[in-house]
Amino acid sequence: MxxxxxxxxxxxxxxxxxxxxxxxxxxxxxxxxxxxARYPGMAANLIGEDGELHRFVxxxxxxxxxxxxxxxxxxVSDGDEIxxxxxxxxxxx
Amino acid sequence: MPAAAAPxxxxxxxxxxxxxxxxxVAHCLDGLPDEACGMLTGPMVGGEPTGEVGxxxxxxxxxxxxxxxxxxxxxxxxxMRTADAAGHEIVGVWHSHTHTAAYPSPTDVRQAVDPAWIxxxxxxxxxxxxxxxxxxxxxxxxxxxxxxx
Numbered sequence: 001m002x003x004x005x006x007x008x009x010x011x012x013x014x015x016x017x018x019x020x021x022x023x024x025x026x027x028x029x030x031x032x033x034x035x036x037a038r039y040p041g042m043a044a045n046l047i048g049e050d051g052e053l054h055r056f057v058x059x060x061x062x063x064x065x066x067x068x069x070x071x072x073x074x075x076v077s078d079g080d081e082i083x084x085x086x087x088x089x090x091x092x093x
Numbered sequence: 094m095p096a097a098a099a100p101x102x103x104x105x106x107x108x109x110x111x112x113x114x115x116x117x118v119a120h121c122l123d124g125l126p127d128e129a130c131g132m133l134t135g136p137m138v139g140g141e142p143t144g145e146v147g148x149x150x151x152x153x154x155x156x157x158x159x160x161x162x163x164x165x166x167x168x169x170x171x172x173m174r175t176a177d178a179a180g181h182e183i184v185g186v187w188h189s190h191t192h193t194a195a196y197p198s199p200t201d202v203r204q205a206v207d208p209a210w211i212x213x214x215x216x217x218x219x220x221x222x223x224x225x226x227x228x229x230x231x232x233x234x235x236x237x238x239x240x241x242x
Contacts, residue, residue, distance in 0.1 A: 006173065009182050010207045013140065019177055056206070058166040065166065085169050090201035091128050091161035092190045 001076045003031055006083040014041035023082075028059060029072030031082055046084070058085040105144030106238035107185075107211055107226040113149045114241045118222045120151040121189035121215045130154050130162040132169060133185035133211060134176035142184035142211055144237075148175060149187075161200070162188045185211030185226075192218050195225040197234050205229035211237060 006020045015021055023038075025031035036043045048054045052072065059066045060083040066074040076082065109117070121129045135147040152168035164186065176182055190198070195216035197205070205212065208230040216223040226237040 006170075006177075008173075008207075009137070009140075009209060017140075019182070060166065060170055063167070063170075083170050083173070085166050085173070086206040087166075087204075088130070088132075088164040088169060088186050088206055089156075089162060090188060090204045091156070091158065091198065092193045093160060093198045093200035 001026055001078050001080070003076045003078075003080045003082050005031065005035060006081060008084055008086045010086060011039075011042055011045060011084065014039045025076055027070075027072065027076055028061060028066055028074045028082060031076055032072070056087045058087060059083065060085065103141070104228060104235055104237050105142050105211070106240055107146070107213065108144050108240045108242070109146055109149075111241060113146055114224065116149045116151065117187050117213070118215060118224065121187075121217060121222060124154065124189060125217065126159050126191060127154055127157055128159060128162040128189050128191060129215075130164050130186065130188040132164065132172040132183055133187065133213065134172055134179070134181045135184040136180075137182045137184060137209070140209055142209060144211075146184070147179055147181045148172075150175065154188075159191050183207075183210070185213060187213035187215060187224075189215045189217055194218070195223045197227055197229055202229055202232050202234065205232075 005023050023031045023034045131151040133146050135145050136143050150172035153165035155163040155165040195214040212227045226239050228235045
């Protein structure tokens with residue numbers, strides 16, 4: 001299955017400046033493994049030490065947060081859009 | 094409060110139209126008593142914002158808190174798509190401090206996600222909102238100029 005992966009600005013440097021890339025995989029996890037094989041610099045920003053999605057990253061399959069689907073096991077269909085979003089947060093505390 | 098480092102020569106000046114400035118401040122006031130947040134989109138050259146702002150995108154504060162904010166990811170996604178369609182990128186984020194100064198808090202510094210971004214702080218602690226802009230890189234805060242015209 002070929003999906004379009006939308007990259008946040010922080011990850012574009014690892015993909016020669018591209019704002020999105022095509023990647024293959026039956027699940028979001030497989031798509032990410034393919035991405036990391038091509039762009040090893042992304043690994044640390046995508047997957048945490050526990051092998052799960054990095055906690056400072058949100059991933060949407062089309063319009064749905066994969067945390068509320070099947071996380072990295074979320075299935076991917078041809079033409080899906082996988083968006084990688086940084087967790088943008090802060091505050092006076 | 095630590096002093097802001099002097100602006101580096103290459104530091105951009107944030108340039109907002111009066112309309113953009115009003116949208117940001119109005120969104121912060123509308124968000125009271127909670128902190129409000131939104132994204133700035135515009136051109137990047139060589140991975141650095143030029144300071145020009147193509148769009149301001151009010152977002153929901155997913156924390157709905159007076160002390161913290163998290164940009165609602167769906168709103169961030171919408172801003173990213175809008176930016177992409179215009180050939181722009183996310184160049185920064187704004188949020189309000191309801192009772193403290195327009196200066197990045199330790200939380201803001203710790204959670205600063207992108208060293209290229211412009212971090213806009215709007216303080217609402219006095220009657221007149223105060224808007225200031227910073228770059229946060231390796232936990233070093235650099236104040237940027239702001240021009241509203």
